[in-house]
Amino acid sequence: xxxxxxxxxxxxxxxxxxxxxxxxxxxxxxxxxxxxxxxxxxxxxxxxxxxxxxxxxxxxxxxxxxxxxxxxxxxxxxxxxxxxxxxxxxxxxxxxxxxxxxxxxxxxxxxxxxxxxxxxxxxxxxxxxxxxxxxxxxxxxxxxxxxxxxxxxxxxxxxxxxxxxxxxxxxxxxxxxxxxxxxxxxxxxxxxxxxxxxxxxxxxxxxxxxxxxxxxxxxxxxxxxxxxxxxxxxxxxxxxxxxxxxxxxxxxxxxxxxxxxxxxxxxxxxxxxxxxxxxxxxxxxxxxxxxxxxxxxxxxxxxxxxxxxxxxxxxxxxxxxxxxxxxxxxxxxxxxxxxxxxxxxxxxxxxxxxxxxxxxxxxxxxxxxxxxxxxxxxxxxxxxxxxxxxxxxxxxxxxxxxxxxxxxxxxxxxxxxxxxxxxxxxxxxxxxxxxxxxxxxxxxxxxxxxxxxxxxxxxxxxxxxxxxxxxxxxxxxxxxxxxxxxxxxxxxxxxxxxxxxxxxxxxxxxxxxxxxxxxxxxxxxxxxxxxxx
Amino acid sequence: xxxxxxxxxxxxxxxxxxxxxxxxxxxxxxxxxxxxxxxxxxxxxxxxxxxxxxxxxxxxxxxxxxxxxxxxxxxxxxxxxxxxxxxxxxxxxxxxxxxxxxxxxxxxxxxxxxxxxxxxxxxxxxxxxxxxxxxxxxxxxxxxxxxxxxxxxxxxxxxxxxxxxxxxxxxxxxxxxxxxxxxxxxxxxxxxxxxxxxxxxxxxxxxxxxxxxxxxxxxxxxxxxxxxxxxxxxxxxxxxxxxxxxxxxxxxxxxxxxxxxxxxxxxxxxxxxxxxxxxxxxxxxxxxxxxxxxxxxxxxxxxxxxxxxxxxx
Numbered sequence: 001x002x003x004x005x006x007x008x009x010x011x012x013x014x015x016x017x018x019x020x021x022x023x024x025x026x027x028x029x030x031x032x033x034x035x036x037x038x039x040x041x042x043x044x045x046x047x048x049x050x051x052x053x054x055x056x057x058x059x060x061x062x063x064x065x066x067x068x069x070x071x072x073x074x075x076x077x078x079x080x081x082x083x084x085x086x087x088x089x090x091x092x093x094x095x096x097x098x099x100x101x102x103x104x105x106x107x108x109x110x111x112x113x114x115x116x117x118x119x120x121x122x123x124x125x126x127x128x129x130x131x132x133x134x135x136x137x138x139x140x141x142x143x144x145x146x147x148x149x150x151x152x153x154x155x156x157x158x159x160x161x162x163x164x165x166x167x168x169x170x171x172x173x174x175x176x177x178x179x180x181x182x183x184x185x186x187x188x189x190x191x192x193x194x195x196x197x198x199x200x201x202x203x204x205x206x207x208x209x210x211x212x213x214x215x216x217x218x219x220x221x222x223x224x225x226x227x228x229x230x231x232x233x234x235x236x237x238x239x240x241x242x243x244x245x246x247x248x249x250x251x252x253x254x255x256x257x258x259x260x261x262x263x264x265x266x267x268x269x270x271x272x273x274x275x276x277x278x279x280x281x282x283x284x285x286x287x288x289x290x291x292x293x294x295x296x297x298x299x300x301x302x303x304x305x306x307x308x309x310x311x312x313x314x315x316x317x318x319x320x321x322x323x324x325x326x327x328x329x330x331x332x333x334x335x336x337x338x339x340x341x342x343x344x345x346x347x348x349x350x351x352x353x354x355x356x357x358x359x360x361x362x363x364x365x366x367x368x369x370x371x372x373x374x375x376x377x378x379x380x381x382x383x384x385x386x387x388x389x390x391x392x393x394x395x396x397x398x399x400x401x402x403x404x405x406x407x408x409x410x411x412x413x414x415x416x417x418x419x420x421x422x423x424x425x426x427x428x429x430x431x432x433x434x435x436x437x438x439x440x441x442x443x444x445x446x447x448x449x450x451x452x453x454x455x456x457x458x459x460x461x462x463x464x465x466x467x468x469x470x471x472x473x474x475x476x477x478x479x480x481x482x483x484x485x486x487x488x489x490x491x492x493x494x495x496x497x498x499x500x501x502x503x504x505x506x507x508x509x510x511x512x513x514x515x516x517x518x519x520x521x522x523x524x525x526x527x528x529x530x531x532x533x
Numbered sequence: 534x535x536x537x538x539x540x541x542x543x544x545x546x547x548x549x550x551x552x553x554x555x556x557x558x559x560x561x562x563x564x565x566x567x568x569x570x571x572x573x574x575x576x577x578x579x580x581x582x583x584x585x586x587x588x589x590x591x592x593x594x595x596x597x598x599x600x601x602x603x604x605x606x607x608x609x610x611x612x613x614x615x616x617x618x619x620x621x622x623x624x625x626x627x628x629x630x631x632x633x634x635x636x637x638x639x640x641x642x643x644x645x646x647x648x649x650x651x652x653x654x655x656x657x658x659x660x661x662x663x664x665x666x667x668x669x670x671x672x673x674x675x676x677x678x679x680x681x682x683x684x685x686x687x688x689x690x691x692x693x694x695x696x697x698x699x700x701x702x703x704x705x706x707x708x709x710x711x712x713x714x715x716x717x718x719x720x721x722x723x724x725x726x727x728x729x730x731x732x733x734x735x736x737x738x739x740x741x742x743x744x745x746x747x748x749x750x751x752x753x754x755x756x757x758x759x760x761x762x763x764x765x766x767x768x769x770x771x772x773x774x775x776x777x778x779x780x781x782x783x784x785x786x787x788x789x790x791x792x793x794x795x796x797x798x799x800x801x802x803x804x805x806x807x808x809x810x811x812x813x814x815x816x817x818x819x820x821x822x823x824x825x826x827x828x829x830x831x832x833x834x835x836x837x838x839x840x841x842x843x844x845x846x
Contacts, residue, residue, distance in 0.1 A: 052573030205797030
């Protein structure tokens with residue numbers, strides 16, 4: 001019997017016992033104006049440009065506002081900006097800020113703050129870097145007007161400014177934004193609807209946010225990062241709980257109000273409790289993946305990569321990650337997030353239907369593979385990578401490959417995957433990861449799909465056809481053009497096996513029924529969320 | 534005695550220096566790179582290198598070690614790579630919960646385990662002895678997290694007497710402080726109670742065979758007086774030793790207990806720091822723990838002289 005089995009049994013028993021009980025116990029007296037939230041991870045730092053972890057982005061979205069924000073249709077909507085003008089040649093953008101915007105220290109938000117914030121953001125963000133490469137000048141015209149002059153048009157500019165992918169283009173006071181982008185800020189003066197209470201921050205345990213009374217929300221209905229960010233509670237406490245069973249028990253007991261990502265094992269228990277609501281949290285979900293190293297045999301040969309793709313069963317991977325709840329996963333014969341406008345299955349036949357091991361073995365033999373060890377890095381401290389790694393090891397063995405299974409932790413995988421040395425000298429052949437579906441809706445924030453060799457993500461794939469279509473997407477003028485381009489991109493990336501998608505999976509979120517206004521989205525949105533006693 | 538204590542304190546300095554060098558070297562050669570973790574998945578190798586440079590991680594080993602030692606000598610444990618907060622402040626934030634947990638657990642252990650061991654020795658071979666020793670085996674065998682979950686289920690979820698998780702500082706009131714510590718202390722204390730009870734029993738059994746105990750009985754002394762005044766005092770040296778050693782067990786056990794009960798203590802800070810390769814925090818905590826061990830050993834030696842006047846340094 002392992003620890004997880006014990007806790008599942010106990011949490012299950014607790015859930016059954018509590019079904020039908022109405023009174024939460026210990027925290028009964030807690031104010032309805034305080035929302036207690038268990039985030040997906042520890043808020044270990046609080047600089048959304050320096051630290052690009054999702055948990056930092058999620059907290060920062062409360063504290064710092066953005067010029068634009070994407071809505072649930074992936075359209076950038078004005079947020080801090082009142083209006084914008086673009087010149088006929090598409091190279092000069094002039095923006096005007098909304099009146100009445102204030103920082104948490106009471107100072108007005110001025111153009112110079114925006115200019116400094118964007119200058120810092122463009123150094124760290126992949127789309128920002130592209131804009132910076134095209135930038136001729138970025139200047140404040142007056143307190144509410146600023147101008148961005150480019151050497152060539154960049155049609156995705158507003159999307160880049162409003163995207164929800166980390167790092168987001170958050171607006172900070174000039175003195176803070178002038179911090180080196182590779183060093184952390186030390187002041188947390190925000191422009192958003194909640195203030196960060198630095199004095200109560202215990203990294204690894206707790207972070208507190210208080211409503212900013214002088215925030216001027218837009219009047220439109222909120223939709224993801226766009227619209228009126230109306231805060232309906234006075235205080236939000238993030239309580240870090242490393243143990244899932246503890247979080248489940250605390251939610252059942254009323255000690256917390258909202259748990260961002262309950263593990264699939266415990267969801268049946270939570271569903272049985274009449275005081276708790278459970279639903280899919282992020283409809284954009286996640287895409288599982290493993291990457292093969294293009295620099296060394298056998299995976300420097302596309303035949304070996306395609307052999308693996310031909311034999312792999314996405315169902316095996318998905319069941320290993322989320323269990324038997326079929327509502328939580330689907331096969332993914334492509335690279336882009338299902339249910340989003342650019343989703344495509346073109347070229348995905350290799351991942352569909354019955355798995356053909358004989359053909360895969362033949363293709364592998366044609367690649368020249370002759371039994372050399374295949375170094376497979378598997379982080380054991382991340383349930384998703386561990387589950388995928390176990391399936392991959394089995395798959396490779398069935399293919400007749402000699403697997404050098406390196407069971408390690410995520411910190412080590414993070415460092416080792418960056419090494420370009422041969423696998424026998426500290427390098428690697430394969431590692432496992434996953435991507436937030438929100439990062440895979442288009443090639444803008446999707447570094448993992450890039451195939452520009454040395455400049456590409458780990459594994460350093462090279463695929464001229466893929467890169468050609470990525471470039472075409474950035475130039476696309478409308479959605480139809482984008483769709484056509486992405487379909488071709490999907491096929492090219494599958495043909496060359498830029499990486500191996502292991503499937504699409506979702507996760508739940510759970511909250512007590514006295515909390516209302518929780519919306520589905522790529523991050524937990526706190527605007528519009530209220531709590532009754 | 535005073536000169537002995539001073540000599541022992543001075544002797545801790547080379548021990549701490551060796552620990553410091555060992556920890557620093559170990560982290561230096563350990564796989565993993567905090568710059569990679571900070572840079573995130575989207576970072577280019579150039580970004581990672583810039584972060585490494587800004588953190589000083591690309592400097593030679595001796596330069597890094599020298600700088601660290603120099604700061605330590607000036608009372609500066611450094612700054613966390615991830616939170617950008619001083620390590621001393623982070624340890625300070627976490628010290629209260631861990632000390633509280635250890636204090637309550639230690640108190641519970643002494644109050645429960647010593648009398649249990651004494652009674653077991655007194656009634657050696659009887660049903661009472663077997664029940665107590667059976668409990669001791671049970672306490673040894675059950676992992677802390679299993680006991681923790683069982684306690685949380687019964688007393689928090691079922692009976693709703695105590696909270697599932699969290700920590701309230703003593704400054705917020707005695708009961709709010711204590712109610713968060715009862716379940717974790719019992720969970721953590723189980724193995725410790727078992728250990729101390731067994732050692733107490735063994736030590737007491739030996740002492741109870743001595744002539745002076747027979748003499749005391751012949752003189753008509755009451756059972757309580759014999760057990761707790763004459764026998765226990767003479768059996769105290771091994772008991773004190775095992776209580777001291779047990780503090781090391783408590784620190785190890787606190788890591789799991791703090792996770793199960795979501796107590797923001799040093800155990801969780803240690804795990805988080807190791808997983809993220811937050812070197813200054815790991816170094817600071819290990820240094821603190823080694824200092825505590827040395828201090829506890831010194832205290833045990835001092836307590837020996839109090840319980841056994843024959844011991845002189």
